[in-house]
Amino acid sequence: MIRRIERDRTRFKELVRGKIRGDLKRFVAHGEMLGRKGKDLVSIPLPGLELPHFRFGDNKKEGVGQGDGEPQPGEGQAGDEPGEHLLEVEVPLSELAALLGEELELPRIAPRGRDELIAPAGRYIGIRRTGPESLRHAKRTLRAALKRQIIAGTFDPADPCIVPIRADRHYRSSKSKPAADSSAVVIYMMDVSGSMGKEQKELVRAEAFWIHCWLKSQYQSLETRFIVHDAAAREVDEATFFHLRESGGTKISAAYELCAQLMREKFPPAVWNVYPFHFSDGDNWSGRDTERCVELLKQEILPNANQFAYGQVRSAYGSGQFKKDLDLALVGDVRLVTSEIQDRDGILPSIKAFLGKGR
Amino acid sequence: MNLTADLERARAEIERHARDFGLDFFPTVFELVDHDELNEVAAFGGFPTRYPHWRFGMEFDRLQKGYRYGISKIYELVINNDPCFAYLMKSNSLVDQKLVMAHVYGHCDFFKNNVYFAHTDRKMVDRMANHGTILRRLMERHGVTEVETFLDRCLALDNLIDPHSMALCRTPIVPRTDPDQGAPASPAKLKAKSYMDRFVNPPHYLEQQRREETERHERAERLPARPQRDVLRFLLDHAPLKRWQQEVLSLVREEAYYFAPQAQTKIMNEGWASYWHSTIMTQRVLRDSELVDFADHHAGTLATSPGRLNPYKLGIELYRSIEDRWNKGRFGKQWDDCESLAERRRYDRKLDLGTAKIFEVHRLHCDVTFVDTFLDQDFCDAQKMYVYRTNPRTGRPEVASRDHKLVKEQLLFGLSNSGQPIIEVVDGNHDNRGELRLAHRFEGLEIDMKFAGETLKLLEAIWARPVCIESKLDGKGTLVRCEKGEVSTRELAPSGATDRKADAR
Numbered sequence: 001m002i003r004r005i006e007r008d009r010t011r012f013k014e015l016v017r018g019k020i021r022g023d024l025k026r027f028v029a030h031g032e033m034l035g036r037k038g039k040d041l042v043s044i045p046l047p048g049l050e051l052p053h054f055r056f057g058d059n060k061k062e063g064v065g066q067g068d069g070e071p072q073p074g075e076g077q078a079g080d081e082p083g084e085h086l087l088e089v090e091v092p093l094s095e096l097a098a099l100l101g102e103e104l105e106l107p108r109i110a111p112r113g114r115d116e117l118i119a120p121a122g123r124y125i126g127i128r129r130t131g132p133e134s135l136r137h138a139k140r141t142l143r144a145a146l147k148r149q150i151i152a153g154t155f156d157p158a159d160p161c162i163v164p165i166r167a168d169r170h171y172r173s174s175k176s177k178p179a180a181d182s183s184a185v186v187i188y189m190m191d192v193s194g195s196m197g198k199e200q201k202e203l204v205r206a207e208a209f210w211i212h213c214w215l216k217s218q219y220q221s222l223e224t225r226f227i228v229h230d231a232a233a234r235e236v237d238e239a240t241f242f243h244l245r246e247s248g249g250t251k252i253s254a255a256y257e258l259c260a261q262l263m264r265e266k267f268p269p270a271v272w273n274v275y276p277f278h279f280s281d282g283d284n285w286s287g288r289d290t291e292r293c294v295e296l297l298k299q300e301i302l303p304n305a306n307q308f309a310y311g312q313v314r315s316a317y318g319s320g321q322f323k324k325d326l327d328l329a330l331v332g333d334v335r336l337v338t339s340e341i342q343d344r345d346g347i348l349p350s351i352k353a354f355l356g357k358g359r
Numbered sequence: 360m361n362l363t364a365d366l367e368r369a370r371a372e373i374e375r376h377a378r379d380f381g382l383d384f385f386p387t388v389f390e391l392v393d394h395d396e397l398n399e400v401a402a403f404g405g406f407p408t409r410y411p412h413w414r415f416g417m418e419f420d421r422l423q424k425g426y427r428y429g430i431s432k433i434y435e436l437v438i439n440n441d442p443c444f445a446y447l448m449k450s451n452s453l454v455d456q457k458l459v460m461a462h463v464y465g466h467c468d469f470f471k472n473n474v475y476f477a478h479t480d481r482k483m484v485d486r487m488a489n490h491g492t493i494l495r496r497l498m499e500r501h502g503v504t505e506v507e508t509f510l511d512r513c514l515a516l517d518n519l520i521d522p523h524s525m526a527l528c529r530t531p532i533v534p535r536t537d538p539d540q541g542a543p544a545s546p547a548k549l550k551a552k553s554y555m556d557r558f559v560n561p562p563h564y565l566e567q568q569r570r571e572e573t574e575r576h577e578r579a580e581r582l583p584a585r586p587q588r589d590v591l592r593f594l595l596d597h598a599p600l601k602r603w604q605q606e607v608l609s610l611v612r613e614e615a616y617y618f619a620p621q622a623q624t625k626i627m628n629e630g631w632a633s634y635w636h637s638t639i640m641t642q643r644v645l646r647d648s649e650l651v652d653f654a655d656h657h658a659g660t661l662a663t664s665p666g667r668l669n670p671y672k673l674g675i676e677l678y679r680s681i682e683d684r685w686n687k688g689r690f691g692k693q694w695d696d697c698e699s700l701a702e703r704r705r706y707d708r709k710l711d712l713g714t715a716k717i718f719e720v721h722r723l724h725c726d727v728t729f730v731d732t733f734l735d736q737d738f739c740d741a742q743k744m745y746v747y748r749t750n751p752r753t754g755r756p757e758v759a760s761r762d763h764k765l766v767k768e769q770l771l772f773g774l775s776n777s778g779q780p781i782i783e784v785v786d787g788n789h790d791n792r793g794e795l796r797l798a799h800r801f802e803g804l805e806i807d808m809k810f811a812g813e814t815l816k817l818l819e820a821i822w823a824r825p826v827c828i829e830s831k832l833d834g835k836g837t838l839v840r841c842e843k844g845e846v847s848t849r850e851l852a853p854s855g856a857t858d859r860k861a862d863a864r
């Protein structure tokens with residue numbers, strides 16, 4: 001049985017996402033619930049919606065307590081007790097993705113048409129007179145009500161007010177039908193040249209994790225490929241991708257060539273949704289090589305990918321020229337998204353830029 | 360009731376003991392539910408069904424997450440109704456269930472006998488269901504979003520009622536009469552011969568009559584005649600509402616009045632229930648094998664933590680201290696005048712009035728009067744109560760005082776008007792432009808200006824004309840005004856503010 005409260009909860013979630021009632025948007029608050037589990041404090045992120053009230057400000061810094069109050073020593077002393085550790089609760093990956101989606105208002109991705117028939121899935125293509133309210137067929141219900149009112153003579157065209165009664169209600173019913181499945185591949189490319197330090201890799205890792213999380217929630221099967229490059233490019237596994245530290249020059253075109261080759265050979269666009277992501281500090285070896293990159297993007301990668309994303313991580317050594325060059329060369333192409341990641345706080349806006357288009 | 364045989368036996372036993380002790384309650388129906396059902400009911404404020412609103416969904420989400428991650432758990436839920444409905448969680452152990460049942464009978468007795476609950480609707484479960492039907496019907500007719508938007512506006516104002524009016528004022532909503540009824544009548548003169556007129560109708564008396572008449576006349580013209588705490592009622596009477604909107608607003612107001620006494624008697628109610636679960640369990644029901652579990656649970660309920668006040672703990676200790684004092688006759692002039700510490704310690708008049716006294720107290724008091732009357736220095740010392748304040752230099756809270764006067768003052772501050780600012784309607788035709796003017800009765804704490812601005816916006820949408828509220832900010836009279844969704848703040852001239860106030864009285 002569907003609980004009565006579920007209706008309210010669905011409504012609440014829709015409101016928080018801002019799908020309906022824009023006027024409530026400004027009351028959305030992202031609170032958290034603090035609790036204690038064993039020794040540690042646990043926090044659960046909780047979206048909230050608070051209606052304003054006339055109420056007292058929070059400037060009150062006093063109150064009544066009970067027990068052995070501990071007077072603080074007058075002189076400031078270095079604390080010798082460990083601080084309280086905040087532990088995030090282990091949230092399943094799917095829930096994380098939903099949280100991320102809500103937080104960034106990411107649109108659901110509409111996969112490009114693929115007709116591989118794989119899994120049978122229930123589809124609502126029938127009509128019944130009984131069913132749960134969530135499946136009510138509004139159009140049919142209204143039509144039945146209109147019919148009834150015309151027959152009963154209570155319908156007034158001058159004041160077309162139609163009020164459905166119980167007997168008018170029609171509901172969708174489900175039938176099983178094989179549905180098309182879609183599969184996707186993410187190709188991560190990263191610059192591992194001397195200028196990319198530990199900090200920069202950390203940023204890339206965090207961002208890649210969230211991107212992976214979101215895409216995973218959007219596709220039933222998601223493959224990942226990793227490419228690292230300095231002056232030459234090669235395909236590696238995940239662990240290597242994040243921990244490898246090389247040195248040397250930077251030739252981005254090498255990575256793009258490898259990527260294009262992968263797409264040609266293993267992930268033809270007719271079957272795959274392809275998402276190449278490239279992270280670098282924006283320092284390319286030469287202008288000539290940048291031209292070659294643009295050409296590769298135009299000819300090979302962009303036509304065959306859903307979207308190409310370039311994330312530029314700030315580093316002390318990088319000039320950041322590459323992003324400017326790309327933006328200039330491919331101005332107006334919706335398939336290319338570039339963004340700059342300054343520091344940890346820049347990750348979320350960057351993800352939003354990458355995934356906010358729903359491509 | 361769907362209790363198992365075990366639980367039913369325990370319930371019957373506990374009910375018998377509760378009646379033995381003199382508790383007097385409505386018939387109480389226990390329902391055995393699982394955690395999701397309990398969370399659902401709790402999200403609905405204890406009721407099996409409410410009107411559709413996202414707020415309940417949010418609360419449910421919160422409760423469910425809290426339960427799923429093991430952070431919070433609801434043990435007991437009981438609603439003020441005849442019959443009382445109470446819920447038991449399936450997964451609790453038998454000792455817990457017994458404790459909860461004893462606790463619930465305490466609450467039920469309190470609901471039935473405390474004077475602040477006297478005016479509440481004892482068929483609230485039915486009424487809530489009716490409210491649900493009404494709103495669902497309105498939503499079908501006028502659209503979910505439209506009704507919900509209006510409902511949200513009403514809910515933002517649902518603390519603007521008069522919790523001290525003991526009964527919900529049910530006088531019919533009267534159509535507005537035209538206040539302009541000509542000039543004030545001149546006072547009637549008694550018939551007298553011309554040479555006697557000066558004595559029969561003394562001029563100063565006539566002057567006084569005229570003045571009073573003018574004042575009465577002016578007051579009748581003003582709307583409201585005197586400042587009105589029940590802002591929702593004022594809106595019902597005077598805001599340009601459609602019929603369905605009036606229906607929604609009056610339903611929100613009714614529910615606000617139903618819930619108000621629970622906020623007014625939190626300490627008393629929980630204290631009373633804790634007192635009785637402790638008494639019934641330890642004196643009658645508890646088996647030897649259950650002792651440790653009971654003690655553990657009981658201690659958890661009454662635990663205090665620094666900087667937070669536990670209403671269960673404060674309540675039960677106050678009742679116990681009252682019981683002890685009246686048993687020993689530690690009250691009245693003789694006790695107050697007793698100066699010797701040694702004598703005070705030995706003081707015992709063996710009156711044995713304790714039980715009678717706490718029953719009297721639980722009938723007549725609310726939290727404010729309860730704390731004000733019975734919290735004394737001895738109690739403060741025994742309970743180690745203190746006032747804390749943030750040290751501006753270190754930014755950390757410190758114990759500021761253990762003086763019972765300060766403790767009491769601080770406590771009462773938080774308890775009066777259930778911790779809400781006191782706000783009244785002072786003028787429904789402010790500036791002679793049909794604007795609504797509210798006033799915050801300033802008693803030391805400022806209202807949150809950001810929230811006030813947002814609330815005014817919603818209020819303006821109901822009143823359909825600009826609205827404003829006067830309050831104090833940084834010690835100066837301030838008027839926050841909202842016109843067409845734009846909030847502006849300006850300082851009030853000090854003399855003007857006092858003039859107007861005197862005027863309004």
